[in-house]
Amino acid sequence: MTTHATATHEQWLEARRDLLAAEKDLTRKSDDVARLRQRLPWVRVDKTYRFDAEAGGKTLTELFDGRSQLLVYHFMFGPDYTAGCPSCSMIADGFDGFAVHLANHDVTLTAVSRAPLEKLLAYRRRMGWSFPWASSHGDDFNFDFAVSFAEAQEREGPVEYNYARGAHAMDRIPVPPPVVAFATSCGCDAATYRRDRPGMSAFVREDGVVYHAYSTYARGLDGLWGAYQWLDRAPKGRNEQGIWWRRHDEYDHG
Structure with missing residues (x-):
């Protein structure tokens, strides 16, 4: 009953x-x-950022692909990871479906990660994705937009992420078990894993000038996590007791 x-x-x-x-x-x-x-006011981006992309080296301006707006998903895939973050992967499962619609509405969607491009493209093939993905390996982009942190920053204490210092689960000592589990699934230890964080940033281009318009992190990404929007409308809601999701090719059945 x-x-x-x-x-x-x-x-x-x-x-x-x-x-x-x-x-x-x-x-x-x-x-x-x-x-x-x-x-929100726009902030002019005067620094030159360089990325590795499928078509070769690109600047931030070139990531726009001729459009006036650029949405960047900061995908957690550090240089020492062997696979992308499972949470970012679950979010990215929806990108291919709506990227084409955004592209036809003057908006380019791309993912950016610090891992070398060959790692990103190999993982993208594994996941069956096709959306643009660029590497910021060796560039300051991830650090400047507060989604990556150097070892020295980590040694100094909690980092500033999501507009606050030390407020995120990954900053806690001891490290929460889900962070350890995700790190293991990415082929690295927790310290290495948490040097990269999830987020998204929006940029706009007017008269040849690029501006930073918006960034959000952590729970600010909930609205982009399509599966959760469906679960919020399911009879039992999110119904969570710990981390339950995996990469889509790691479930026992589809």
Whole structure:
């Protein structure tokens, strides 16, 4: 017998209408927050960043691929990883589907990671993806946009990530078991794994000048994590007790 509340259709419909009002409030609030994002001032990017891409070396401007807007997903794949972060991989599973739509709306989507390009492309083949992925190996890009940290920064204490110092699970001592597990799955130790963090950054190009418009990290990426949007609408919700997801080719069955 179910432990969840049950009702007649009429009772369910009354409760659903109450929920609809709350959902509409949330949608309007989300619209308001989106407008606040778009009102953020832009910061001119004068530094020259260089990336390795399939077509050869590229600058940040060239990553736009002729469009006026660029969305960068900071994919956790450090130089010493042997595989990409499982969480980033789950998020990236949705990229191919909507990248083509963004491209036809003046927006280029690309992933950027610090691992050498050959590692990134080999992993992309394993995952069956095709979205653009560039390497910032040897460049300051990841460090300047607060998604990678040097060993020296780690030795000095908690790093500043997501606009706060030492507020992220990966900064904690002892290291949480999920971080250790993910590090192992990426072929490295926890210290190496947590020198890279997830995030996304938005850039815009006007009159040949590139500006940084927005960045978000950690739980700020929830809206991009497509599977969670579906789970939030499933009868049991996220229903989590610890880390349950894997890379899509690591499940026992599809």
